Amino acid sequence: MPGDLDFSGKTVLVVGGSSGIGNGVAHGFRERGAAVHVWGTRARAEDYAGVEGSDLAGLSYACVDVGDRARIDAAPGIDPLDVLVLCQGTVVYRRGEFEPEGWDRVMAVNLDSLMDCARKFRSVLAARHGVIIIVSSVSGFKSNRGNPAYAASKAGAVSLTKTLGEAWAPEGIRVVGLAPGLVDTKLTKVTTEHPDRLAGALRSIPLGRMGTPQDMAGAALLLASPLAGYVVGQTLIVDGGLSL
Known part of the structure; x- marks a missing residue:
């Protein structure tokens, strides 16, 4: 029902929301009434001007390099908080x-x-009976040629979703996951900017197209909404059929 996807009065933090999938998810919540905060790695929101897949209009931005635990600990808190979307990610190519x-x-x-x-x-999520969405990847379910850390980390994210889902549900926190397939972002340029690789990838997707950040936003909205209120610890694969 439309009302179930209304996030007016809710506060959302999208870690990794400065570009790509995370940015699409952030705007999905913003367009449905939420106050949305995003974390990125550049010093100021203005530093993303002209960056493909980045639109910080209407979002509250903070610079937090989550690859450094001390910076996460030092980052300002957000209270109240209803939805935490963990969409951070990186990859290292050339083996x-x-x-x-x-x-x-x-x-x-x-x-x-x-x-x-x-x-x-x-604690702030528990106080609001909030939701954590852990964004992993279809790479968490299979081999990823040339990228052992990426594949292992995404498999770990899927497992963490299950474990935190079980552990924190009694506290009122619902932990769920989202596993994108091939989405056109800066992390997938190694495929999308090479016509032969792209054609091969598209042949393996039954829907015949790449996903978009907006596709992922739709799934995230569903998972955060009362429509998914009895879903705990599960990761929704959103890949156009790629993993079939």
């Missing part, structure tokens, strides 16, 4: 994730920071 530096950076951002952010906002 850099096989080396310690690349592995550590990807795991810090893609997995460690999920727990750090969830822990930071646990």
Whole structure:
């Protein structure tokens, strides 16, 4: 029902909401009445001017590099908070994730920071019977050639969703997950900017197209809404059929 997707009076934080999927999710909530905060890595919101897939109009921005636990701890709190979307992510190409530096950076951002952010906002979310949405990837369910840290971190995110879902449901926090497929963002340029790779990828998607940040926003809105009020610990795969 339309009213179930009305977030007026709600407060949402999208970590990684400065561009890409996270930005689309942030605006999805904003367009439905929520006050939306986003965290990104650049010093000021103005520094995203001209960045593809970034629109910070109507959003409250803060610079927090979640790859550094101390910066998460030092970041200003948000109270009240109804929905926490953990959409941070990075990847290292050219087989850099096989080396310690690349592995550590990807795991810090893609997995460690999920727990750090969830822990930071646990009490305020419990007070509002809030929702945590952990954004992982279809890569969490299969091999990802050349990117061991990315695949492992996303598999960890899926498992963390299950474990926190069970642990924190009695506190009134509903933890759910969202696993995107191929979405046209800066992280997927290695595919989208190469016609042969892109054509091959599209052939493997039954719907015949890439996903969009708006597709992911629709799924996130559903998961955060009362329509999904009995969903706990599950990760919704939103990939146009890619993983079939």
